[in-house]
Amino acid sequence: MPYRRALLPCLLVFALAAACTPAPTQDKAGAPATAIPEDPGTPSPAVAEILAASPADHWRRPDPNNLLYMDFPEGRVIIEMAPAFAPAHVDNVRALAREGYFQGGAVTRVQDNYVVQWAQALDPPRPPKVGKEKLKAEFTRLRDGSVPFTVLPDPDTYAPEVGFSDGFPAARDETEMWLTHCYGTVGVGRDNDEDSGGGGELYAVIGQSPRGLDRNITVLGRVVQGMEHLAALPRGTADLGFYDDPGKYVRFSDMRVASDVPEADRTPLEILRTDSETFETLINSRRWRRDDFYHRPVGRIGLCNINIPSRSPSP
Amino acid sequence: MPYRRALLPCLLVFALAAACTPAPTQDKAGAPATAIPEDPGTPSPAVAEILAASPADHWRRPDPNNLLYMDFPEGRVIIEMAPAFAPAHVDNVRALAREGYFQGGAVTRVQDNYVVQWAQALDPPRPPKVGKEKLKAEFTRLRDGSVPFTVLPDPDTYAPEVGFSDGFPAARDETEMWLTHCYGTVGVGRDNDEDSGGGGELYAVIGQSPRGLDRNITVLGRVVQGMEHLAALPRGTADLGFYDDPGKYVRFSDMRVASDVPEADRTPLEILRTDSETFETLINSRRWRRDDFYHRPVGRIGLCNINIPSRSPSP
Numbered sequence: 001m002p003y004r005r006a007l008l009p010c011l012l013v014f015a016l017a018a019a020c021t022p023a024p025t026q027d028k029a030g031a032p033a034t035a036i037p038e039d040p041g042t043p044s045p046a047v048a049e050i051l052a053a054s055p056a057d058h059w060r061r062p063d064p065n066n067l068l069y070m071d072f073p074e075g076r077v078i079i080e081m082a083p084a085f086a087p088a089h090v091d092n093v094r095a096l097a098r099e100g101y102f103q104g105g106a107v108t109r110v111q112d113n114y115v116v117q118w119a120q121a122l123d124p125p126r127p128p129k130v131g132k133e134k135l136k137a138e139f140t141r142l143r144d145g146s147v148p149f150t151v152l153p154d155p156d157t158y159a160p161e162v163g164f165s166d167g168f169p170a171a172r173d174e175t176e177m178w179l180t181h182c183y184g185t186v187g188v189g190r191d192n193d194e195d196s197g198g199g200g201e202l203y204a205v206i207g208q209s210p211r212g213l214d215r216n217i218t219v220l221g222r223v224v225q226g227m228e229h230l231a232a233l234p235r236g237t238a239d240l241g242f243y244d245d246p247g248k249y250v251r252f253s254d255m256r257v258a259s260d261v262p263e264a265d266r267t268p269l270e271i272l273r274t275d276s277e278t279f280e281t282l283i284n285s286r287r288w289r290r291d292d293f294y295h296r297p298v299g300r301i302g303l304c305n306i307n308i309p310s311r312s313p314s315p
Numbered sequence: 316m317p318y319r320r321a322l323l324p325c326l327l328v329f330a331l332a333a334a335c336t337p338a339p340t341q342d343k344a345g346a347p348a349t350a351i352p353e354d355p356g357t358p359s360p361a362v363a364e365i366l367a368a369s370p371a372d373h374w375r376r377p378d379p380n381n382l383l384y385m386d387f388p389e390g391r392v393i394i395e396m397a398p399a400f401a402p403a404h405v406d407n408v409r410a411l412a413r414e415g416y417f418q419g420g421a422v423t424r425v426q427d428n429y430v431v432q433w434a435q436a437l438d439p440p441r442p443p444k445v446g447k448e449k450l451k452a453e454f455t456r457l458r459d460g461s462v463p464f465t466v467l468p469d470p471d472t473y474a475p476e477v478g479f480s481d482g483f484p485a486a487r488d489e490t491e492m493w494l495t496h497c498y499g500t501v502g503v504g505r506d507n508d509e510d511s512g513g514g515g516e517l518y519a520v521i522g523q524s525p526r527g528l529d530r531n532i533t534v535l536g537r538v539v540q541g542m543e544h545l546a547a548l549p550r551g552t553a554d555l556g557f558y559d560d561p562g563k564y565v566r567f568s569d570m571r572v573a574s575d576v577p578e579a580d581r582t583p584l585e586i587l588r589t590d591s592e593t594f595e596t597l598i599n600s601r602r603w604r605r606d607d608f609y610h611r612p613v614g615r616i617g618l619c620n621i622n623i624p625s626r627s628p629s630p
């Protein structure tokens with residue numbers, strides 16, 4: 001083991017390096033710097049217990065103008081869009097939804113351990129009247145301090161820093177920020193040309209987070225309710241998981257902006273704020289999970305292993 | 316940005332630290348040390364192209380004594396067991412299969428983004444005659460140099476070092492090795508008591524890798540073919556994703572050891588060796604993926620993002 005030769009001097013170097021490593025910080029003024037909390041050494045509270053103790057203002061009701069409803073016979077899929085990261089695409093998907101572009105749409109592709117993809121059931125699709133077919137890519141946005149970012153201090157394979165931005169798993173480097181591909185992330189299908197997607201064809205991640213797609217495709221938002229209606233669909237058998245026959249397409253009646261849906265037909269929904277103390281407590285309870293079943297906590301948690309709780313408030 | 320103050324001296328410290336960091340090594344004598352290869356800067360070859368160029372001896376035919384077949388009406392699920400990591404459980408599952416313990420079994424639980432679980436369809440199950448109901452846990456094994464380990468140099472959130480051991484995604488620290496929970500990993504269901512599982516109830520991972528389970532449960536092996544028959548099953552609606560009604564159970568005819576199946580009914584199968592040069596080339600082509608679609612490679616890849624190719628050889 002030749003690398004042991006210089007062990008002692010190296011330990012000193014590492015100690016200096018640790019002292020040089022900046023603690024991750026938040027862009028929000030006054031927010032504390034973040035490091036992985038130490039092992040509390042006590043049994044972890046259950047998620048239900050943590051949520052039951054949460055104050056009302058740790059929850060938010062998403063803006064219905066940012067929510068999409070896809071209605072399948074089995075139930076509703078709800079997507080929250082992220083205008084802070086893909087403003088032009090969010091606007092365009094709203095326009096497409098409002099002109100009825102998605103009526104009679106269908107899931108046309110289900111590739112196991114990858115994505116479910118949906119679009120018009122027609123090939124070629126009828127062109128949009130108001131919305132646009134193609135837009136300039138919105139793969140990343142500037143890190144300009146205008147968008148909140150709550151750091152997750154745990155190490156990540158793919159990005160120098162990860163965390164959450166207003167409810168979305170995200171990453172950043174010195175100059176840019178982007179939404180990450182986790183389970184349920186919704187992105188904009190495109191051809192090889194980076195500016196060939198517009199939102200008329202969307203996909204949701206249904207397996208291991210395909211983080212290599214980060215910064216290579218526009219992320220529109222994420223599924224906040226109803227993932228089970230997408231993830232359990234039969235896998236397509238043609239190339240890339242496309243259904244080999246339009247007869248196998250899985251139809252949805254429409255994809256609509258929630259604010260266009262009559263109040264009585266909306267789904268009451270609250271999502272735990274990702275900048276709340278409750279969320280931090282929840283993450284740490286999973287990071288250091290020690291309970292009747294888990295006896296060996298690892299003290300780390302992956303960005304895409306964190307579930308963001310939602311609930312249906314009484315209207 | 317106060318941490319910028321000492322930037323230059325810190326850069327020097329980091330350079331020293333990098334020089335002090337040992338390159339990961341392999342346990343196999345003569346195998347090269349591993350570091351993340353540099354960006355080749357050229358278009359990545361396609362997976363099919365890499366595999367087409369692979370010599371025959373980069374593939375292996377798994378020992379049929381280590382393979383389990385679960386036969387559903389829709390097709391066969393094939394599991395490769397890992398006797399190097401869970402010798403007693405692998406022996407016991409073989410014994411259970413041979414005494415017909417799994418005949419008329421069923422998937423009883425499908426929890427979205429987590430696991431599919433199967434067992435006898437009877438509650439309580441009929442006790443085994445030859446096999447054992449419970450065994451001492453095999454969560455980890457000693458790192459004693461007797462088991463191969465091909466290092467993946469990319470950083471991992473959950474373990475100090477990850478890689479592959481004879482076809483299985485794995486991790487290790489200074490003293491122990493263990494199989495990791497990736498998509499398709501098969502583990503042994505248990506109650507709170509660590510020694511309460513025996514293999515009569517098994518699960519497969521169907522979502523984001525639940526790595527917090529590592530070292531908290533015995534891993535038996537992984538699904539090497541047919542994941543789509545498990546992952547697309549309807550999600551259970553009772554607590555933890557159990558089906559609320561035995562009428563919803565998804566039956567399989569039997570789970571058998573492949574070596575007990577007549578040759579004519581076996582599925583020809585070859586798996587790419589995870590210690591082969593072809594596999595290394597494949598990983599690097601995904602790590603630095605740059606092609607008509609991917610324009611911004613990240614230069615890192617996650618352990619559970621690596622698919623291990625298999626193929627059906629002509630018999």
